[in-house]
Amino acid sequence: MPIMQKVCFYEYGGAEVLQVEEIKNKKLNRGDIRIKVEAIGVNPVDTYFREGTYKVPRFPWTPGSDFAGVIEEIESEHSDLKVGDRVFGTGLGRDIEGTYSDSIVAPRENLATLPDSIEFKQGAAIALVGVTAWRALIDHANLIPGEKCLIHGGGGGVGHVAIQIAKQIGAEVTTTARSEQHTELKKLGAKYIFDYNEKNLLGLISNTGGKDVILDHLCDEYVGLDIQVANPNARIIGIGQRKDQVRIPKFAVARSKELELYMMSMFNTPKISDILEQISKMMSEDSLKVLVESEYPLEKANEAQERVYDREGIGKVVIIP
Numbered sequence: 068m069p070i071m072q073k074v075c076f077y078e079y080g081g082a083e084v085l086q087v088e089e090i091k092n093k094k095l096n097r098g099d100i101r102i103k104v105e106a107i108g109v110n111p112v113d114t115y116f117r118e119g120t121y122k123v124p125r126f127p128w129t130p131g132s133d134f135a136g137v138i139e140e141i142e143s144e145h146s147d148l149k150v151g152d153r154v155f156g157t158g159l160g161r162d163i164e165g166t167y168s169d170s171i172v173a174p175r176e177n178l179a180t181l182p183d184s185i186e187f188k189q190g191a192a193i194a195l196v197g198v199t200a201w202r203a204l205i206d207h208a209n210l211i212p213g214e215k216c217l218i219h220g221g222g223g224g225v226g227h228v229a230i231q232i233a234k235q236i237g238a239e240v241t242t243t244a245r246s247e248q249h250t251e252l253k254k255l256g257a258k259y260i261f262d263y264n265e266k267n268l269l270g271l272i273s274n275t276g277g278k279d280v281i282l283d284h285l286c287d288e289y290v291g292l293d294i295q296v297a298n299p300n301a302r303i304i305g306i307g308q309r310k311d312q313v314r315i316p317k318f319a320v321a322r323s324k325e326l327e328l329y330m331m332s333m334f335n336t337p338k339i340s341d342i343l344e345q346i347s348k349m350m351s352e353d354s355l356k357v358l359v360e361s362e363y364p365l366e367k368a369n370e371a372q373e374r375v376y377d378r379e380g381i382g383k384v385v386i387i388p
Contacts, residue, residue: 130167155181216281288308
């Protein structure tokens with residue numbers, strides 16, 4: 068079998084535990100699809116698995132959820148895809164070997180076709196964040212035209228995609244971000260943008276009106292604020308936190324408003340391919356775009372992961388194998 072390059076780690080730890088190895092490709096099982104990887108998206112969740120916050124099935128393990136590339140081999144007689152098709156996908160790296168490699172094996176339900184008009188790096192960059200934003204705003208929150216939506220962390224991967232999806236739905240978008248990101252986020256569709264370092268962030272957001280839907284990427288920091296700016300019957304969608312435990316302050320206020328609080332993970336999406344097809348359609352129509360902030364080669368995957376937390380630009384970090 069051909070030789071492939073992949074990034075592995077043999078123990079939990081910092082970015083220094085990542086190493087590049089050469090191994091033989093494995094034989095496909097029935098239903099598997101082998102893909103020559105052209106681009107890999109880097110996400111904060113990749114570091115959670117590497118650090119041991121989320122446990123991996125075994126060592127060594129390859130991190131990474133997102134990918135885009137070309138189908139090399141299909142072990143199925145009835146596939147709707149064929150060798151040579153351009154595809155992109157997400158959802159690997161938890162119970163299926165991850166994507167930091169120049170060749171991967173993925174199930175059909177984790178990928179979708181990638182139109183020629185979309186670059187590989189764009190497909191890899193938008194996969195996880197696009198599915199997360201879609202699931203949060205559409206599947207869980209059921210955001211509708213005319214509602215007011217607060218999106219924390221608008222300059223991040225999920226944030227800048229969620230702003231565009233909410234705007235396309237017809238919602239009024241308020242977001243928080245670094246001050247140097249405000250101009251670009253305004254172009255993406257945010258009406259109100261506030262620096263999250265503002266001392267009176269609660270007051271500033273409150274002055275823009277109560278929120279019907281809130282997307283929170285740091286629930287351990289902002290859930291108290293969320294409760295106070297929420298309208299009655301608002302939906303708060305939590306997609307992340309720094310600490311293992313999240314305290315819910317202002318609980319009486321939350322009860323009085325009869326708020327709905329959803330905790331979600333992109334990995335629980337029933338059929339990722341369906342949402343990816345919707346995302347690729349929006350990108351082809353220029354109604355949705357993903358910004359790529361920086362690119363790294365496979366042998367610098369450790370630097371790519373560190374860059375996820377150490378950057379000022381809007382958008383995603385990608386690896387080009």
